[in-house]
Each structure stands twice: as C-alpha cells, then as structure tokens.
Amino acid sequence: MRVATETKTAAERLVQRKHLLGxxxxxKEEILLILDTAKSFKEIFTRSVKKVPTLRGxxxxxxxxxxxxxxxxxxxxxxxxLSADVVNFSVSTSSVTKGETLLDTARTIEAMGADFIVMRxxxxxxxxxxxxxxxxxxxxxxxxxxxxxxxxxxxxxTILEHKKxxxxxxxxxxxxxxxxxxxxxxxxxLTKLGAQVTICGPRTLIPSSFADYGVRVSxxxxxxxxxxxxxxxxxxxLERQQRNLFPSIREYRLLYQINEQRLAMAKPDVLxxxxxxxxxxxxxxxxxxxxxxxxxxxxxxNGVAVRMAVLYLLAGSRGLDEAEED
Amino acid sequence: xxxxxxxxxxxxxxxxxxxxxxxxxxxxxxxRVAKGIQANADETIDAKNKIVAPGFVDMHVHLREPxxxxxxxxxxxxxxxxxxxxxxxxxMPNTTPVCDTAQGLQFLASRAxxxxxxxxxxxxxxxxxxxxxxxxxxxxxxxxxAVAFSDDGNPIMNAEIMCxxxxxxxxxxxxxxxxxxxxxxxxxxxxxxxANSVRLGLKGIPPASESSQVARDIxxxxxxxxxxxxxxxxxxxSVRHVANAKKSGVNVTCxxxxxxxxxxxxxMEGYDANFKVNPPLGSEDDRRALIExxxxxxxxxIATDHAPHTDMEKDNVMTEAPFGVIGLESAFPVLYTxxxxxxxxxxxxxxxxxxxxxxxxxxxxxGTLAEGADADIVVLDLDEEYAIDPQKFFSRSHxxxxxxxxxxxxxxxxxxGGRVVFRDGQIVT
Numbered sequence: 024m025r026v027a028t029e030t031k032t033a034a035e036r037l038v039q040r041k042h043l044l045g046x047x048x049x050x051k052e053e054i055l056l057i058l059d060t061a062k063s064f065k066e067i068f069t070r071s072v073k074k075v076p077t078l079r080g081x082x083x084x085x086x087x088x089x090x091x092x093x094x095x096x097x098x099x100x101x102x103x104x105l106s107a108d109v110v111n112f113s114v115s116t117s118s119v120t121k122g123e124t125l126l127d128t129a130r131t132i133e134a135m136g137a138d139f140i141v142m143r144x145x146x147x148x149x150x151x152x153x154x155x156x157x158x159x160x161x162x163x164x165x166x167x168x169x170x171x172x173x174x175x176x177x178x179x180x181t182i183l184e185h186k187k188x189x190x191x192x193x194x195x196x197x198x199x200x201x202x203x204x205x206x207x208x209x210x211x212x213l214t215k216l217g218a219q220v221t222i223c224g225p226r227t228l229i230p231s232s233f234a235d236y237g238v239r240v241s242x243x244x245x246x247x248x249x250x251x252x253x254x255x256x257x258x259x260x261l262e263r264q265q266r267n268l269f270p271s272i273r274e275y276r277l278l279y280q281i282n283e284q285r286l287a288m289a290k291p292d293v294l295x296x297x298x299x300x301x302x303x304x305x306x307x308x309x310x311x312x313x314x315x316x317x318x319x320x321x322x323x324x325n326g327v328a329v330r331m332a333v334l335y336l337l338a339g340s341r342g343l344d345e346a347e348e349d
Numbered sequence: 350x351x352x353x354x355x356x357x358x359x360x361x362x363x364x365x366x367x368x369x370x371x372x373x374x375x376x377x378x379x380x381r382v383a384k385g386i387q388a389n390a391d392e393t394i395d396a397k398n399k400i401v402a403p404g405f406v407d408m409h410v411h412l413r414e415p416x417x418x419x420x421x422x423x424x425x426x427x428x429x430x431x432x433x434x435x436x437x438x439x440x441m442p443n444t445t446p447v448c449d450t451a452q453g454l455q456f457l458a459s460r461a462x463x464x465x466x467x468x469x470x471x472x473x474x475x476x477x478x479x480x481x482x483x484x485x486x487x488x489x490x491x492x493x494x495a496v497a498f499s500d501d502g503n504p505i506m507n508a509e510i511m512c513x514x515x516x517x518x519x520x521x522x523x524x525x526x527x528x529x530x531x532x533x534x535x536x537x538x539x540x541x542x543x544a545n546s547v548r549l550g551l552k553g554i555p556p557a558s559e560s561s562q563v564a565r566d567i568x569x570x571x572x573x574x575x576x577x578x579x580x581x582x583x584x585x586x587s588v589r590h591v592a593n594a595k596k597s598g599v600n601v602t603c604x605x606x607x608x609x610x611x612x613x614x615x616x617m618e619g620y621d622a623n624f625k626v627n628p629p630l631g632s633e634d635d636r637r638a639l640i641e642x643x644x645x646x647x648x649x650x651i652a653t654d655h656a657p658h659t660d661m662e663k664d665n666v667m668t669e670a671p672f673g674v675i676g677l678e679s680a681f682p683v684l685y686t687x688x689x690x691x692x693x694x695x696x697x698x699x700x701x702x703x704x705x706x707x708x709x710x711x712x713x714x715x716g717t718l719a720e721g722a723d724a725d726i727v728v729l730d731l732d733e734e735y736a737i738d739p740q741k742f743f744s745r746s747h748x749x750x751x752x753x754x755x756x757x758x759x760x761x762x763x764x765x766g767g768r769v770v771f772r773d774g775q776i777v778t
Contacts, residue, residue, distance in 0.1 A: 047548070126665070149666045
C-alpha cells in the first residue's frame with residue numbers, strides 16, 4: 024500500500040493524530056487523504072484474496088454500548104482485511120447501570136492489550152472522554168447525537184466517486200438533523216470540501232444555528248431539493264414522534280418523503296443516499312430506495328474501504344506499521 | 350478574649366466605610382472600629398496592605414451531611430468555607446434524609462456544634478421529602494432555626510403547592526429559595542441549548558425552562574405577598590423578569606453564582622463534566638446580563654451553589670455525571686480576578702454582594718462591621734497571585750471548574766464570632 028504523496032502535509036498531520044474522533048476537528052486535506060487512501064483499498068475488493076497483512080498482530084476491539092450490526096460488522100470486515108485480530112465487546116446499557124463505568128470497561132480492555140478501540144456510545148463526547156484516559160487509538164463509531172466520522176467519510180467518498188468533485192455540489196440532508204450524528208459528520212466534511220449543504224425537515228428537528236456554519240436551512244422540501252445533486256436521507260425514528268417532535272408518520276410522509284414524483288424536482292442525475300437502516304415507505308418510497316438513483320448499497324461497500332483507510336493511517340501514526348509488507 | 354486588627358483597609362459595604370482603620374474585637378462582638386486604637390488585646394493581627402471586611406455569607410451551599418459524607422460533610426465543608434473567607438453558610442436541605450423536620454434541624458445543630466468552624470444557617474425543605482406534594486411544618490421549622498426554605502434540586506412544578514407555600518411562609522417573613530426550572534422543558538438536558546449544544550450534540554436546556562418558572566413564581570409572590578428568592582439566575586430573560594417585578598414592588602430577590610458570572614457554555618467544548626451545572630452555563634449575552642444585574646441592583650447577591658461530587662462521579666461521560674461544581678474556596682479569587690480586576694464591578698460592590706446583601710435577604714444581623722455586630726471578619730490579601738488547585742482545597746471534593754486558573758486575591762485570616770478559625774492557609778481550632 025502506498026499513501027498518496029501529493030497531500031504530504033495532510034499525511035504528516037494525520038500521522039500525528041492518534042485518534043479519529045470527529046470530522047469537525049479535521050482539515051480538508053486530512054479528509055481528502057483518507058478518501059484517497061480508501062480508493063486504493065477499494066481496489067483490493069475485486070481481487071480473489073481480499074486481504075493485506077498491514078495490521079497483522081494488532082488487536083482491534085469493537086466496543087459497542089449501543090446495538091449496531093451494520094457499523095460493527097463493517098469495522099470487523101475492514102480490520103480483518105487488514106489482518107488484525109478483532110474482538111467484539113458488546114456492553115448492554117444494563118451492565119453499565121450495574122456500576123461499571125465506561126472508564127472501568129475501557130481500562131479492562133486496555134489491560135488486555137488492545138491497539139484500537141472502535142467505540143459506539145449513546146453519550147455525545149464519550150470518545151473524547153475515553154481518548155484522554157486510554158493508550159489505545161480510539162475510533163469513534165458514533166457518539167450520541169454528535170458525530171459518526173466514518174459514516175461522514177464514506178458518504179463523502181461515495182459522492183466523490185460519482186460526481187468527481189465537491190466544489191459547487193448541492194447536497195441536501197433531509198430528516199431529523201437534531202438527533203443525527205450522521206448529519207453532523209456530513210455537514211463538517213462536505214462544507215470543508217466545498218459542497219453547498221442544505222438541511223431540511225420539520226422545524227422541531229432542524230437546529231437553525233447550523234446557518235452560522237454556512238449551511239442553508241429549509242423547512243420546505245420542494246425548495247430544498249430543487250436542482251439538488253445529492254439527497255442524503257436520514258432515518259426517521261418513531262420515538263421522536265412520541266416526544267411530539269412531529270405529529271405523525273403520516274404527516275412526515277406527506278411533507279418530507281422522497282418518492283418518484285419529488286425526485287423529479289432534483290437534478291436528473293441526483294444521488295439518493297441513506298445511512299441505513301431504511302424505513303421503507305416513511306422517509307423514502309420503495310421505488311426510490313431500489314431505483315436507479317439509489318447508491319445505498321455502494322455506501323455500504325465504501326464503508327469498508329474507508330474504515331480500512333482510517334485503521335491504516337492511524338496505525339502509521341502509532342508506529343504500528345512494522346508488519347507492513349509490499 | 351480580644352483581638353486587634355491593625356492597619357488594614359476596612360471596607361464595610363453596609364455603612365459605606367472604606368478607609369484605613371483598626372478593628373477591635375472583644376469576646377464575640379465588634380467593639381470598636383476607629384483609627385489608631387490603643388488596646389491591650391490578647392491577639393494582634395497586622396493587616397497592613399490588606400483588606401478587612403465582614404466575613405462572607407453564602408446563601409447556597411450543599412454540605413451533603415447527612416447522607417453523602419463521601420462528597421462533603423460539616424467538618425470539611427465549613428473548613429472550605431473558612432478558607433474561602435465565608436463565615437456563614439446556608440446548608441441546603443437536599444440531604445439524605447431531606448431536612449424537612451425539626452429533628453433534621455436538631456441533628457444539623459448538634460453536628461455543627463462538634464464539627465463546624467463557621468456559622469451554619471439551616472435551610473429546610475418546602476415540601477416533605479422535597480417531593481413537591483405536601484408542605485412542611487414551616488412554623489415549627491422556623492422556631493427551630495430554619496432561615497429559609499427550599500426544594501433546591503427538585504423544582505416545584507405544581508403551581509398550587511408553590512402558591513400555598515408562599516402564602517403560608519409570608520406569616521414568618523422567611524424567603525423561599527426557588528430553583529426555577531421547568532423540568533418538562535429541561536428533561537435529559539446536559540447544557541444550555543444554543544449553537545454550542547447543537548455542535549457538541551449534547552441535549553440542550555432551553556433558557557425558557559428557567560425564565561418561565563421565574564415569571565410564574567414572581568406572579569405567585571405578587572399574588573400571595575410571599576417572599577421569593579430566585580436561586581442562581583442564569584439567563585437574560587430571567588434577569589428581565591426580576592427587574593420588572595422589582596419595579597412593580599414585588600417581594601423578590603435573586604442571586605447569581607461565580608461560575609455563571611465568569612464562564613459560558615463554550616466551556617463545554619472538551620466534554621469535561623466539571624462544567625456541567627444546573628442551571629447550565631449560559632451564553633456570553635446571558636453572562637453580560639448577570640453582570641449588568643449586579644451593577645444595577647437587579648441581582649441582589651452572589652452565592653456559590655457549592656455542590657460537591659466525588660471524582661468518580663464526575664470522571665464520567667456527560668450523561669452519567671451529576672450536575673454541580675464546588676465554589677467556596679474559589680469564589681472570592683475568581684470574582685475578584687474576573688470581575689473586579691477587569692473593571693466590570695468595583696471591589697466594594699463585590700463585597701456588598703457577598704456580605705450585607707445576603708444577610709438582609711435572610712434577616713441576619715451579619716455581614717457588617719458595625720460596632721456591636723457579631724465579630725465575623727475576613728482579612729484579604731489582594732496581591733497574592735497563584736493558580737487554583739482543588740487538590741489543596743479543604744473540601745472533600747475537587748469538582749471545580751477553575752482548575753489551573755491564574756487568580757489574585759486570597760483570604761489570609763477568617764474570624765468567626767471573635768475567634769480566628771483560619772490563618773495563613775491553616776485551619777485554627
């Protein structure tokens with residue numbers, strides 16, 4: 024594997040970065056370096072042996088305080104394709120309430136000799152907390168309603184693969200922005216990369232203060248998606264309706280569902296993205312989810328490549344690359 | 350027993366006095382305040398280049414005894430107070446069990462007799478068990494020494510209960526210390542809602558969760574003639590409500606904390622739970638409103654809301670860590686450094702807000718250097734510069750948001766009832 028040399032300053036910076044916590048704190052160059060590295064890893068996927076020895080002898084622990092089969096599996100495959108040993112450490116929230124704090128759990132895992140901790144936690148900021156207290160490299164696999172950096176990176180990667188650029192692209196992020204870590208990581212990545220980002224949804228789910236960061240805020244779907252190059256849909260969760268953040272799934276569908284009729288308002292080559300899992304018939308119609316504009320499964324494939332790139336680059340920063348072979 | 354404090358700059362906001370004078374203490378009272386006092390005192394304190402002021406009064410302190418002595422107790426909490434220049438502290442009733450009966454007050458008094466080095470002014474609960482359902486025996490509790498009532502930490506959501514409590518306590522001329530928070534609006538919140546909470550992904554607490562309750566309770570005080578004191582005001586809209594109420598003659602007073610006066614929600618950036626407080630740190634505009642309120646008198650006094658929590662509890666992710674910070678040992682240096690030395694308010698106004706102002710709200714004959722008053726006095730060195738280090742605190746807890754902050758100003762002697770209890774960094778017993 025070779026790291027692209029044209030972004031050497033970014034490579035140097037990333038080499039100094041010990042953890043991948045969030046995209047807000049990363050530079051455009053660092054993000055582009057990860058996307059570029061992911062591209063070389065994706066090429067491996069077409070080979071019959073989809074494995075490189077880069078992380079041989081290293082241990083990656085998936086520490087998930089919230090259920091997530093997709094993200095956990097994606098990290099697991101990424102780590103295994105780099106020849107790392109992978110352990111899944113699932114912690115139900117009930118064992119935390121039994122008295123073991125995150126700190127105790129993390130120390131236990133550290134004592135077992137983990138090199139990487141891939142963590143998902145229900146509390147925003149938990150990976151920052153952990154990274155200050157632990158020797159292992161921490162990769163944020165989603166923290167509360169804050170960030171999900173590898174999702175933001177794989178979304179950016181997917182957009183770049185199709186559109187070949189970010190500058191001037193109109194990207195609409197649609198749905199529950201308030202409670203979405205995917206939205207935040209997308210916003211930071213895409214605005215840094217030069218795309219024009221619009222967030223759209225019911226006012227109770229749209230934090231208007233994102234306007235301070237150059238994001239367009241809209242409550243009107245038709246206005247938001249006209250001429251859009253990309254529409255990234257977020258999952259609508261029933262519990263939000265139960266807290267009266269919107270009146271009903273029916274009304275949400277009426278106002279904000281992307282169906283074929285509405286798709287026609289966007290650009291003819293619009294990309295439809297979704298981090299999954301999809302609520303078919305709620306935020307997205309069956310036809311659109313399975314239609315020609317949808318790149319939802321490509322996102323999943325790209326997720327593995329992006330996560331390999333992140334593990335690889337962080338390993339370099341930690342002097343873990345002695346196992347690397349040409 | 351007599352003590353002569355010589356050559357200090359005596360500042361007594363109650364009388365407006367601010368000049369170089371001596372103070373003579375005989376037994377537990379202030380005997381004389383004059384220039385060049387000649388007296389054969391048992392002890393002499395040289396206060397040259399120092400400030401001599403009334404001992405500070407803190408209306409809002411959680412001593413945690415009984416129940417959570419691992420966080421603080423009367424022994425440690427009153428030592429922290431003395432080291433911070435406080436000679437009287439209100440003990441909040443949210444202990445285990447809640448202080449809602451005369452027995453609770455008697456327990457506190459007996460523990461104070463054995464362990465306290467400053468005056469403890471007990472605050473009793475407004476409702477039984479602070480459950481917000483049944484009002485306590487206010488009359489009996491006043492008889493046994495309660496100076497005020499509060500369900501602090503458990504805001505009284507039921508307006509009828511609040512109305513009855515204000516009406517009933519108006520018979521005794523004691524204030525209800527009112528933690529204003531509409532818990533329906535603040536539920537699960539971690540910090541003040543705004544651009545920073547959105548960015549950090551932490552659930553926001555809207556300013557209206559405080560200010561709407563402030564408005565409600567001002568209206569109830571106006572209607573009942575009861576006395577409401579709004580605790581730890583933190584948002585501009587609350588300051589507005591209080592200012593308007595005072596203009597129309599409502600019996601309302603309020604306090605602000607050192608942390609709300611000097612910090613903003615930007616401090617939440619690093620996800621450090623030592624900045625997680627209730628009410629949460631506000632915006633810079635809110636902070637400006639509090640400082641303006643101090644100047645124009647809308648904000649009557651400063652209280653610390655000293656809320657000790659163990660390292661273990663605070664060293665956790667944001668949603669798991671409890672609300673609250675300690676304040677007794679950092680209050681004066683932080684306020685002096687960030688408000689007085691920056692020119693926001695004068696030293697005399699600061700001293701007024703932590704001496705005579707809270708004393709008046711609580712109907713105490715304290716917070717003054719008048720001859721005949723209780724000899725509760727602090728001597729302050731304004732020149733000493735140092736970094737705040739909670740590991741050196743007398744408090745059992747370290748949850749201080751000012752760790753490492755460079756400050757000026759430190760109490761060098763604290764006298765309670767004519768007895769030196771703190772001198773040059775040491776507790777004297």
